[in-house]
Amino acid sequence: MGHYNKKSHHSTGAFPLSLEDDLLRQRHDRIREIEALGFRPYGHRFDFSHSLATVLAEYTPVEAAQLDANRVPVKVCGRLRTIRRMGKAGFAHLTQDGAQLQIYVKKDLVSETDWKLWELIDLGDIVGADGYLFRTRTGELSVHVEKLYFLAKTLLTMPEKFHGIEDVELRYRQRYLDLIASPESRAVFVARARIVASLRRQLESRGFIEVETPMMQPLYGGAAARPFVTHHNTLDIDLYLRIAPELYLKRLVVGGLDRVYEINRNFRNEGVSTQHNPEFTMLEFYQAYTDYHGLMDFTCELLKQVAIDATGSAAVQYGDDTLDFGNIRRLSMREAVREFWTGPEPARPDDAAWLLANSHKATAGEALTDIFERVGEDKLIQPTIIYEYPVETSPLSKQNPDNPAFVDRFEIYAAGMEIGNAYTELNDPQEQRRRFEMQLGMRERGDEEAHQMDEDYIRAMSYGLPPTGGEGIGIDRLTMLLTNSKSIRDVILFPLLRPEGDIGLAAKLRELDTAQG
RNA sequence: GGGCCGGUAGCUCAGUCGGUAGAGCAUUUGACUUUUAAUCAAAGGGUCGCGGGUUCGAGUCCCGCCCGGCUCACCA
Numbered sequence: 001m002g003h004y005n006k007k008s009h010h011s012t013g014a015f016p017l018s019l020e021d022d023l024l025r026q027r028h029d030r031i032r033e034i035e036a037l038g039f040r041p042y043g044h045r046f047d048f049s050h051s052l053a054t055v056l057a058e059y060t061p062v063e064a065a066q067l068d069a070n071r072v073p074v075k076v077c078g079r080l081r082t083i084r085r086m087g088k089a090g091f092a093h094l095t096q097d098g099a100q101l102q103i104y105v106k107k108d109l110v111s112e113t114d115w116k117l118w119e120l121i122d123l124g125d126i127v128g129a130d131g132y133l134f135r136t137r138t139g140e141l142s143v144h145v146e147k148l149y150f151l152a153k154t155l156l157t158m159p160e161k162f163h164g165i166e167d168v169e170l171r172y173r174q175r176y177l178d179l180i181a182s183p184e185s186r187a188v189f190v191a192r193a194r195i196v197a198s199l200r201r202q203l204e205s206r207g208f209i210e211v212e213t214p215m216m217q218p219l220y221g222g223a224a225a226r227p228f229v230t231h232h233n234t235l236d237i238d239l240y241l242r243i244a245p246e247l248y249l250k251r252l253v254v255g256g257l258d259r260v261y262e263i264n265r266n267f268r269n270e271g272v273s274t275q276h277n278p279e280f281t282m283l284e285f286y287q288a289y290t291d292y293h294g295l296m297d298f299t300c301e302l303l304k305q306v307a308i309d310a311t312g313s314a315a316v317q318y319g320d321d322t323l324d325f326g327n328i329r330r331l332s333m334r335e336a337v338r339e340f341w342t343g344p345e346p347a348r349p350d351d352a353a354w355l356l357a358n359s360h361k362a363t364a365g366e367a368l369t370d371i372f373e374r375v376g377e378d379k380l381i382q383p384t385i386i387y388e389y390p391v392e393t394s395p396l397s398k399q400n401p402d403n404p405a406f407v408d409r410f411e412i413y414a415a416g417m418e419i420g421n422a423y424t425e426l427n428d429p430q431e432q433r434r435r436f437e438m439q440l441g442m443r444e445r446g447d448e449e450a451h452q453m454d455e456d457y458i459r460a461m462s463y464g465l466p467p468t469g470g471e472g473i474g475i476d477r478l479t480m481l482l483t484n485s486k487s488i489r490d491v492i493l494f495p496l497l498r499p500e501g502d503i504g505l506a507a508k509l510r511e512l513d514t515a516q517g
Numbered sequence: 518g519g520g521c522c523g524g525u526a527g528c529u530c531a532g533u534c535g536g537u538a539g540a541g542c543a544u545u546u547g548a549c550u551u552u553u554a555a556u557c558a559a560a561g562g563g564u565c566g567c568g569g570g571u572u573c574g575a576g577u578c579c580c581g582c583c584c585g586g587c588u589c590a591c592c593a
Binding site: 022023024026082084085086087088089090091093102104106107108122123134135136137138140142156157158159160161162163164165166167168169170172173181223224225226266268270271273274275276280282411417418419420421449472474476477487497498500501 | 518524527528529530541542543544545548549550551552553554555556561562583584585586587588589590591592593
């Protein structure tokens with residue numbers, strides 16, 4: 001129920017309004033006044049002659065005298081970001097698609113109706129204007145308005161114009177306001193779009209085709225994670241939201257789509273943090289007839305170019321560090337443990353006894369991974385490829401022919417964060433069956449994240465999966481690095497939050513609507 | 518889930534030792550025909566996140582809860 005229901009019994013007649021209701025009512029009433037002037041409060045199509053960005057791009061170099069000598073007529077539109085009324089004239093800034101341009105309205109130069117409209121408009125309203133370009137006394141390129149249009153009313157007040165939105169909760173819940181108020185936030189999402197476009201362009205130019213595989217899967221796999229469960233009513237079956245597209249993409253390689261990729265959402269039912277959102281976007285790509293060495297070279301090219309496309313340089317500022325994506329170091333996991341181990345004795349990662357003595361894990365391979373993650377991961381600030389992973393932690397990777405305790409796998413780290421994972425794909429169906437059965441054993445011992453048996457996947461592989469390299473790159477984390485964002489929520493438009501409950505706006509609008517009759 | 522920090526006007530933030538809830542922006546009214554976070558004058562606007570408790574008296578102290586941030590654990 002609205003605020004003034006509770007308060008209205010204190011006074012008869014007009015209810016006392018809270019500020020918020022008062023502002024809402026003022027703007028709501030103003031719709032009637034705008035209509036009375038002959039304007040529509042919510043306009044239709046508006047054919048502008050120039051976007052604000054175009055005006056700025058084309059006429060920023062043109063000097064005042066030239067603009068006065070050869071008048072440039074323009075028809076522009078945008079949201080009102082500032083208004084400075086000065087008696088019988090005034091200035092305002094319009095914003096459109098990230099660009100900002102000043103307009104100047106002088107009573108002498110517009111119709112009486114347009115002047116009344118100018119006096120009625122609020123910060124945040126969306127308007128259009130006919131006029132011509134000129135430069136103000138201080139040299140700012142502006143539109144001298146001859147005719148005003150009204151395109152959309154704002155009923156709610158805009159964020160404070162100087163500080164914008166500081167409350168992070170508000171920024172995440174009402175991202176539209178964040179985008180209006182803070183150009184930095186807008187820039188992050190524009191950069192994210194450029195990153196995705198760059199990856200697509202690079203993959204397409206190498207003959208990869210984009211595919212879409214199921215997000216609702218009867219069996220989940222391709223990663224170690226707990227899934228979300230949903231239900232299909234008509235078929236009466238439980239389905240899992242995918243934790244990875246991997247097994248479907250490799251079926252496609254069996255089917256002769258030799259180079260495939262997918263950029264889409266994965267869902268993992270895990271905790272949230274500055275590096276984890278329950279739904280996140282991954283690029284996965286598979287290339288037949290290559291292996292993890294081929295992928296390493298490709299990855300270095302891919303990351304260098306995406307950094308350049310997103311930021312203009314392969315060297316990217318992240319916090320206090322400059323990450324150089326033009327020069328990616330390669331280090332085996334055992335080398336990394338030797339390098340970053342800080343114990344009194346030098347590390348002996350080739351020695352199973354040493355590994356087991358320094359970890360609580362059951363096998364030497366798991367112990368090596370455990371030790372690496374503890375001592376090495378957060379020190380990998382510069383972009384680094386870590387290769388040679390123990391077989392135990394990689395049920396879908398192909399073993400190294402010379403050392404079957406290891407698989408031909410690598411991960412990419414930067415700023416202490418894992419941003420990618422790649423390997424030569426296991427393509428022997430017998431071995432795959434054994435690995436799945438090993439995972440089933442782990443599952444029976446209570447490991448909820450152990451892989452499920454996927455018999456159709458084994459069937460597909462039994463038709464022959466060519467030698468293949470496959471890789472996944474976390475788009476959210478890559479975007480964090482390339483936009484200098486410290487939280488994954490800053491690069492996801494609508495990160496997962498608990499629901500906020502009743503907002504109360506519908507009730508207030510209903511009341512205004514019925515009060516109006 | 519644990520630890521720490523936060524939630525006060527539409528927005529950004531103050532609020533001392535427990536003693537009548539403040540500023541700037543925004544809003545309203547007035548002045549102002551080239552302003553730049555326009556300026557000047559005045560006014561209105563508060564469920565101090567929610568619920569209990571202590572107290573003569575709670576934004577402030579105590580307890581519980583809700584929402585968010587950081588961090589640890591888990592994960593990519």
